[in-house]
Amino acid sequence: MIHVKPYFCEAKNSMSILKKILIADDEPDILEIIQFNLQAEGYQVITAKNGDEAIEAAKKNQPDLIILDIMMPGKNGIEVCNILRIQPAFKDTLIVFLSALSDEQTEIRGLETGADDYLTKPISPKILVSKVNALFRRLNKDKDETEIVTVGELVIDREKYMIKFKGNDIVLARKEFELLALLASKPGKVFLRNEILNQVWGTEVIVGDRTIDVHIRKIRQKLNLDCITTVKGVGYKFEL
């Protein structure tokens, strides 16, 4: 299995991750205005011209936020939302409707479909950006934790970029550190290889399958204890 994407990536510190936003609208002008403003704010933007394109682009890019027009040729926004929300991969993705329809029924239906917000056109680009910022702010608030994570006898200090295990300092290379930090962030949870690639390597890099294995091996070697369990055909998990 190989990820085919252009090479453009630095280390992803868990803090400053480039947020990806997918915008789906059939009006090119609106698409362009929103794209411009969000990019100016530092977001990475992907666009789609209709519902089907949106679904495809979502699957391919795994965006952090999806902005959906309601009225689009082919599948409309609400249908797209429904289709995406069913899939586990998009269960937690931020979804916002952006529609010219401002009637109560549609808005309520949109929100009950599982969207996080419903915005009505016309909307000031600046306000839209503010709303988007607010959504991400909320998302990060709930996720962010301390810089120091402790799991049993393992201490992971993001700030100092160091790891202690049973009182001994252990030096890990960056990828090794990120990988271990990811696995240890949810002890017991099985991380799929894809999840690992997305979190540690980012979605834009090409790496082979063995790469993960090799790093896992190095970590196991350095920790001198097999706290990482392989779940064949699924992924890896961290356990004390």
Added chain:
Amino acid sequence: MIHVKPYFCEAKNSMSILKKILIADDEPDILEIIQFNLQAEGYQVITAKNGDEAIEAAKKNQPDLIILDIMMPGKNGIEVCNILRIQPAFKDTLIVFLSALSDEQTEIRGLETGADDYLTKPISPKILVSKVNALFRRLNKDKDETEIVTVGELVIDREKYMIKFKGNDIVLARKEFELLALLASKPGKVFLRNEILNQVWGTEVIVGDRTIDVHIRKIRQKLNLDCITTVKGVGYKFEL
């Protein structure tokens, strides 16, 4: 007229923990309307008539969500928001502005103050309720991500990819796990062989009939108990 509202239902279920909402507005009418509608939705509502009351009530009741009017006698909404956000106790509290001021500047400033949404009066009570539901839905989503199914003494944890039966951990291979998870997802339901093939193996793969049998057998063997019943000529079902 009856709608199918999957996410709506979810919101109500997760509300088994009664959510507290504080509303601050100097117009008694608005206060009453909003209070009525939110209570009808199952929320516990506290009200305040101005900024100072709002702060006091917030400290006293520690609400889950605070709805703030911007223009209030004494401290205005934005000031209240600022004061609260500084305190650790309200760092993560949901805050929404509800204002008659719809100018861009104020709205942006409101959002940048750390609010989660900015609503403009007049607003339909139903839409307000939908927005509130959406906010809580997002909040809960980030908290409980666990995908654990429990059927009697059998525990299926998708996230950890583990199975416990009568307190013992049982290791299943991927297909075995998926198969058991499928059957246990609807105890008592008979799954046709075709259903099983589609769900576990996917529609693209073609495998013989015996394949299912073999996997069923392995599961029975590992669980050491026949909780899977054969329905001859039809399929299999899970029963404890």
Added chain:
DNA sequence: GTTTGCGTTAACAATTTGATAATACACTGA
């Protein structure tokens, strides 16, 4: 300019998993 270490890949070994065939078993109705 050389050295060093990281990240990656290639190549092969080791292991696990999954599918099939062959056979045995259970149940049904004539």
Added chain:
DNA sequence: TCAGTGTATTATCAAATTGTTAACGCAAAC
């Protein structure tokens, strides 16, 4: 009872997946 049909069991082999080691390119450090 005896075919006839459908399932259980087992062994076996192919395929998929992962583990391990070595080597290479590259960039930063010396």
